Amino acid sequence: MEVDTEQPIFRQQWRRSPAQEREIRTWVEEMLKAGRIRPSLSPHGAPTFCVKKAVGWRIVHDYRAMNNHTVRRTLPMPRKDVIFEKMIGSYWYSCMDLLSGYYQFRMRDADIKYTAFQTVNGSYEYLVIPTGLSNAPATFNDGIRRLLNDLIDFCLSYFDDIYIFTRGNDIQSHLDALDTVLTRLEENHFYVKLSKCVFCSAEMPCLGDYIGRNGIRIDPNKVVMLREWPLPKTNNELSSFLETATYVQRFCAGFANDAGPLFDMLKKAS
Known part of the structure; x- marks a missing residue:
């Protein structure tokens, strides 16, 4: 520091x-x-x-x-869209979550x-990195990136999330990639939270969405949340709903037309 x-x-x-x-x-x-x-x-x-x-x-x-x-x-931070672009089109997917991520760095x-x-x-x-220090996120992310940087052909990370992906349908190739990543973590005394791991799957959760053989789809829980959202009765409630709904616009072909009248209401109110 x-x-x-x-x-x-x-x-x-x-x-x-x-x-x-x-x-x-x-x-x-x-x-x-x-x-x-x-x-x-x-x-x-x-x-x-x-x-x-x-x-x-x-x-x-x-x-x-x-x-x-x-x-x-000032360190480069990973972009969600770049991570998706590198993984899209893969056949096998696995993901791991580091256990108490910050605490694994001295x-x-x-x-x-x-x-x-x-x-x-x-x-x-x-004696370990605490949550709350301004440089903690960048330092942690940079440390994980450098740890796995030579494995980017089949492994990417986003803070404490680690993603493994292989394009061929040969399961052994994916198991070899997993073994390489897990060995690297073991050699450097990093631990993962088993309950949050997904191994050798056609699809996995990734940065708030799902990515798999059929492309990228929205987390179903977000769809349920929006469908069950209480009817907005004030401008603040409408604004809050639209801020949340905007997240899903890339999954909705007609989002601009459907949401346009609601945004117009906010403009008139302001």
Whole structure:
């Protein structure tokens, strides 16, 4: 990390509920046991808080002050359309999701101090890349890209998603490609989440859609969501619906004609 000041970057911790404090204590114990964090004497410090999930809490650090002083890395990011173009026309498809992606990258020793965060138990710092730092996404994506860069004829990545594709109908060729990718991951101590893997399939989920032997199709769950969308009664509700519906326009030949009157309504209202 490159930081533009030598002054401590510290934000005062705000109040948390007793339930959140208990959740943070449990999380700290788990992270210490996993070797992902350690006690810190860093002069820097970010507040820690909880965000409610459907089940349980998600632990979050407010790194905004640190990010304001961090020099951003300008790295090329993968384009969804380019990834689809390279894979379209393949016969066999497989995909894998890296387990706790950021946590599989170690922080550089000199940068660990910048990850410091506050808890009720004291201050801690990360030994792995934490979520919330401005350069974390680009650094993570670049690391995975460089790891697999010489395999681009049959393997592409998008952050923690890894895609394997082969054009011939020979299943052995696809198994060989899978073996090559998995061996590369094993050699570099990367782990995948088995429950999110798809192997040797005619179709696989990819970047919010599906790609397979018959081309690219929209995720059926998105179709259901749009069909069951409540009838908009205000301009804001209509705008929200159209923003979501615009995503599917490349799958709908008559989208412009069908949605045109709705966009006209918004223009008149504004």
